[in-house]
Amino acid sequence: KAGVTQTPRYLIKTRGQQVTLSCSPISGHRSVSWYQQTPGQGLQFLFEYFSETQRNKGNFPGRFSGRQFSNSRSEMNVSTLELGDSALYLCASRLGQGFDEQYFGPGTRLTVT
Amino acid sequence: GQNIDQPTEMTATEGAIVQINCTYQTSGFNGLFWYQQHAGEAPTFLSYNVLDGLEEKGRFSSFLSRSKGYSYLLLKELQMKDSASYLCSPGDSSYKLIFGSGTRLLVRP
Secondary structure (H helix, E strand, O other): OOOOEEEOOEEEEOOOOOEEEEEEOOOOOOEEEEEEEEOOOEEEEEEEEEOOEEEEEOOOOOOEEEEEOOOOOEEEEEOOOOHHHOEEEEEEEEOOOOOOOOEEOOOEEEEEO | OOEEEOOOEEEEEOOOOEEEEEEEEOOOOOOEEEEEEOOOOOOEEEEEEOOOEEEEEOOEEEEEEOOOOEEEEEEOOOOHHHOEEEEEEEEOOOOOEOOOOOEEEEEEO
């Protein structure tokens, strides 16, 4: 079974631009969560989608948004990029029924200059 | 509020035993996960506790006390490849996983 995949793996953007990251969960998994990881803050929860609906949301500004498609693939978008948005963005999938183990993708390394 | 407290760094010797402690506060509780993360890589699942007590899995064991909001991860027969960050992650009432900054473990020869 293929693992969680994320594209692109690396990205360089300029302040003020917007970016879209993509995540394909493990086949059969209906829940996708997004995290931001920085050296100082650790793993910060962004949001979780289950069956195309946002089920949970972290404490991030409205510039961060996401969506999930009917095939469970998910995208997250960051608009008006700031230098502080430079981070590793991790996506994780799980079955979504109750409390299941999360499987993480390799992440997208975003650098904002 | 929601809070996780783990030591920032620990050092141990190859072949030894190390215990990584974690205290947590969450809005509701639905189990606790431990993840391992090597530098530059994604976290990988190590263990899951939902009831009080010890769960053993090879060289790794994890303990949970829900009344104390406390867990620990025990690593035995340490190997150099165990040098990594270890993340304690409780789940809250909405099944959301909360992560702290993790404990960076350095295993020395």
